[in-house]
Amino acid sequence: MDNLNRNLQSLTAEYRDNGKAVRGLKNIKKFIDKDKIEELKGLLRSHEEETVYGQELEQRFDIDALIEFYNLSFIAALAGYVPGKLNDELRKEIVEVLGHSSVKPYYEKHYPYKMTELTLKYVSGSTEFTQQADVVTISVFNEFVSLYRMLKTDKDLERFLGMLDHVTYGDKDIDDLNEILSSFEKLNDAFTTKNKSGGERAVWGFVKYTAFLSQLKEMLQQTESYPLLQSSLWLFHGYYFERMNAEMQTFFSKAFSNVENALASPQIFNAIAQEIYNDAIPETFSEEELITFSKAAVQQAREDVTYVLNDKWGDALKNYFL
Amino acid sequence: MATNHTTSIAIKHGVNTQGFFSFEQPENLIVFVHGFGGNAISTWNNFSSSLIFDDHFKKSDIIFYGYNTFKGSANDHATQLYHFLNLAVNPLLSDVLPMQQKLPDRNYQRIVFVAHSLGAVLVRQAQLLAEIAQKDWVNKSSLALFAPAHNGVEVIALAMQTLPGLSSLLGIFARLKYPILNDLDVEKGGILKDIRDKTKELQDKGKADFAKARLVVHAMGDKIIIGNQYLLDNPAEIIENSTHTAVCKPNDKYLTPFELIKKII
Numbered sequence: 001m002d003n004l005n006r007n008l009q010s011l012t013a014e015y016r017d018n019g020k021a022v023r024g025l026k027n028i029k030k031f032i033d034k035d036k037i038e039e040l041k042g043l044l045r046s047h048e049e050e051t052v053y054g055q056e057l058e059q060r061f062d063i064d065a066l067i068e069f070y071n072l073s074f075i076a077a078l079a080g081y082v083p084g085k086l087n088d089e090l091r092k093e094i095v096e097v098l099g100h101s102s103v104k105p106y107y108e109k110h111y112p113y114k115m116t117e118l119t120l121k122y123v124s125g126s127t128e129f130t131q132q133a134d135v136v137t138i139s140v141f142n143e144f145v146s147l148y149r150m151l152k153t154d155k156d157l158e159r160f161l162g163m164l165d166h167v168t169y170g171d172k173d174i175d176d177l178n179e180i181l182s183s184f185e186k187l188n189d190a191f192t193t194k195n196k197s198g199g200e201r202a203v204w205g206f207v208k209y210t211a212f213l214s215q216l217k218e219m220l221q222q223t224e225s226y227p228l229l230q231s232s233l234w235l236f237h238g239y240y241f242e243r244m245n246a247e248m249q250t251f252f253s254k255a256f257s258n259v260e261n262a263l264a265s266p267q268i269f270n271a272i273a274q275e276i277y278n279d280a281i282p283e284t285f286s287e288e289e290l291i292t293f294s295k296a297a298v299q300q301a302r303e304d305v306t307y308v309l310n311d312k313w314g315d316a317l318k319n320y321f322l
Numbered sequence: 323m324a325t326n327h328t329t330s331i332a333i334k335h336g337v338n339t340q341g342f343f344s345f346e347q348p349e350n351l352i353v354f355v356h357g358f359g360g361n362a363i364s365t366w367n368n369f370s371s372s373l374i375f376d377d378h379f380k381k382s383d384i385i386f387y388g389y390n391t392f393k394g395s396a397n398d399h400a401t402q403l404y405h406f407l408n409l410a411v412n413p414l415l416s417d418v419l420p421m422q423q424k425l426p427d428r429n430y431q432r433i434v435f436v437a438h439s440l441g442a443v444l445v446r447q448a449q450l451l452a453e454i455a456q457k458d459w460v461n462k463s464s465l466a467l468f469a470p471a472h473n474g475v476e477v478i479a480l481a482m483q484t485l486p487g488l489s490s491l492l493g494i495f496a497r498l499k500y501p502i503l504n505d506l507d508v509e510k511g512g513i514l515k516d517i518r519d520k521t522k523e524l525q526d527k528g529k530a531d532f533a534k535a536r537l538v539v540h541a542m543g544d545k546i547i548i549g550n551q552y553l554l555d556n557p558a559e560i561i562e563n564s565t566h567t568a569v570c571k572p573n574d575k576y577l578t579p580f581e582l583i584k585k586i587i
Contacts, residue, residue: 003325006345010328013422081325135574138325138371145330146363150338215364293482 008073008082012090015069024062028097040102046110067107067116070094071236072145074119078229079141080133091123099124112243114318115235121321129228137229140219144233147212157212159198160205164244164251172198174251177206182258184268206255214304220313227316234313241309249309256302263294327374327384328423330363335406335418337388338362342374343419350382350587351410351430355403357439357471358480358502362388365438367571372580382587383419383428385410389444396440396505396513400447407433407448411459433463434587438570439480439547440506442470446517449532453524466537466583467555468570472517473548474508480546483567508548518553525554536586539579541569 001009015021031040043059045052052060073090076082086094097103098120107116121127131137151157163174176199180186190200216233223230234241240248269287327342339362352373356365363370363386370386373379387406389399409416413428435445445465452460471480481503505513524530535555540547541564551557561569561578572580 007325007329010423013420013424014329014331017422018420081329133325133375135368135371135375138375139368142330142370143364146338146340146361149332149340150361153338 004081004083005087008076008087008090011073011076011082012069015072016066020062020065021069024059024064024066025093025097027059028063028066028100028103031102032096032100037102040100041105044103044106044110063103063106066097067113068148068236070098070123071115071119072148074115074122075144075229075232075236076141077122077129078131078226078232079137080129080131081138081141084129084131085127086123094119094123111239113239114242114314115232115238118235118317118321131226131229136222137226140222140229140233143215144219144236147215148236150208151212154205154208156196156201156204157208158205159201160209161240163202163205164240164248169198169202172202174202177202178251178254178258181206181255182262184262184265187259187262210252210301210305213308214301217304217307220308228320231314231317234308235317238314242311242314245309245311249306252302252305252309256298256305260295260298263291263298325374326377326380328425330370331420331423333385333418335387335409336362336402337390339386339388339406341383341385341413341419342370343383343413343423343425344381345425346381347426348381348383348428349431350379351428351433352379352382352384352583352587353407353410353433353435353445354384354386355435355437355441355445356386356388357437357441357469358391358506360391360438360441362386365570368573369571369580372572372577376584378584379587383413383430385418391440391502394502396443396502397447399502400444400513401451403444404448404451407452407459408457430459431462432587433459434466434583435463436466436468436583437470438468439471439475439566440502442467442472443506443513443517446472446521446533447513450517450520453530453532460532463532464586465533465535465555466539466586467535468539468579469541469544469547469566470535470538470552471506471547472514472552473550474514475506475547476545477503477507480506480566483546483565522553537582539569539582541565544569 016025028040031043043056044063073082073086077084077086098107098116107113151161159169160177162169163172163177166174180190180199180203187203190196190203193200196204216237219233220230223233269290326345328345330340330342333339333341354366354369356362366386370384373382373384387403389402410418411430411433413419414421414425419425419428437445442465449460449463504510508514521530521533524533533553535552538552538555538558540549540558540560542560542562544566546566549558559582564576568576570579572578
């Protein structure tokens with residue numbers, strides 16, 4: 001077996017033949033093989049049509065993981081990590097699943113996710129990418145996968161992204177998060193508490209998500225000479241970046257302003273210094289430095305978010321398949 | 323360019339720990355351990371791809387170990403790392419390497435810990451725990467340390483400069499409630515003193531070759547760590563025009579970290 005196919009086999013073993021995706025594949029195959037078209041369509045309905053919860057929700061998460069594996073395989077091909085044209089068996093499987101009439105409305109209409117449409121186009125045609133793997137493409141691919149895993153497993157991020165997507169936890173929602181961000185005392189509690197409440201968990205999720213966006217920005221910059229790969233990294237997260245772009249821009253703008261206001265008072269840093277050093281504040285300690293540092297950190301995060309939320313990043317790959 | 327390792331395999335220990343396993347029968351296990359506020363893989367920038375592209379590392383399994391620096395003490399994380407290492411030396415048996423990858427059994431001849439900053443404290447303590455428990459693997463192990471924090475650090479500077487993005491704001495709050503930072507305050511003694519005393523005791527008896535770092539790398543003018551010579555470690559390589567956080571990150575213009583590791587393996 002050549003190197004690229006060996007890589008594909010390894011990728012498949014890790015991301016499809018494991019955990020949620022393997023359950024998703026078994027389940028969806030069962031529907032397709034038994035010709036249960038309406039049942040599958042019902043499972044993948046819009047939640048606005050009828051609420052989705054319990055076992056159905058779990059089954060949808062499994063199918064989401066499978067779809068993400070297909071999209072990840074596409075990115076791997078663009079990075080030159082796997083063959084530029086996936087093997088016949090996998091292509092056939094992707095066409096059967098993503099091209100199914102009960103599955104298409106799920107990612108085209110109910111929860112538009114362009115990357116999945118493009119993955120289907122890629123495997124349906126005779127497209128063969130010729131990108132050779134190099135240190136940049138493989139570094140970026142590895143880091144991308146690492147960040148993707150973090151997004152999928154981190155409870156703070158899950159809470160924040162859920163709130164961003166209008167989920168309420170108990171009686172806490174995105175407005176409660178913004179309230180915490182606007183108060184230094186509450187922010188301080190959120191950062192230093194041992195047992196995070198719903199809102200405090202979301203604050204950590206918010207901070208981690210902005211760090212994720214800063215890291216993604218670096219990856220977009222690193223892949224400047226690889227426009228298709230660059231575009232795919234962005235479109236993979238299109239559920240948020242595209243579908244919720246305007247809402248995200250509004251939320252982050254307000255959140256950063258709240259954090260700036262919360263940290264605006266010089267007394268805050270003096271209080272921190274007192275708490276850290278009691279009365280023995282060292283000569284090297286500078287409140288001014290902390291004020292400047294915090295302003296710069298918020299400003300940098302604001303710039304990074306604006307950079308990443310620019311929808312031009314999706315263009316290269318979309319235009320390729322026009 | 324061809325790779326000779328699996329894709330990034332998720333390992334269910336620590337936080338976002340992942341491994342790249344050789345398709346061949348490996349001789350070496352290389353374990354990377356990040357510092358305060360770091361991340362299993364991004365702390366090391368291009369290291370993962372540089373290693374898997376280079377034939378020199380064809381017979382090396384590579385693990386990037388991650389942990390949550392905002393929770394728990396240095397000793398907590400060192401102990402978890404120690405327990406993980408006991409499993410990692412037999413990866414198929416312990417399911418660190420999933421059977422689905424269909425790879426041959428491993429029998430490592432050498433284990434190399436590559437650690438940054440706080441990571442150096444963790445690997446030293448994990449080695450000492452293994453020495454106490456008389457684990458065979460410890461005598462196969464060696465150390466490569468970038469900007470090690472084993473002599474202590476300037477805590478606020480560390481917290482502010484090592485956290486990515488907006489999380490750097492946490493640095494301002496850091497000293498208040500994150501016990502791991504107090505562990506790195508040399509004036510408080512604690513774990514740093516314990517590790518040093520125990521290591522010295524072993525070295526005075528002519529033991530613990532594993533604790534003599536084969537490679538130590540400092541950024542010139544690093545004001546975050548106390549960069550004094552540590553016991554019988556090899557003298558540090560001093561890198562100009564670098565920083566505490568950048569010194570362990572190879573990129574297309576700065577290959578030194580990678581080349582230095584290559585020299586000792």
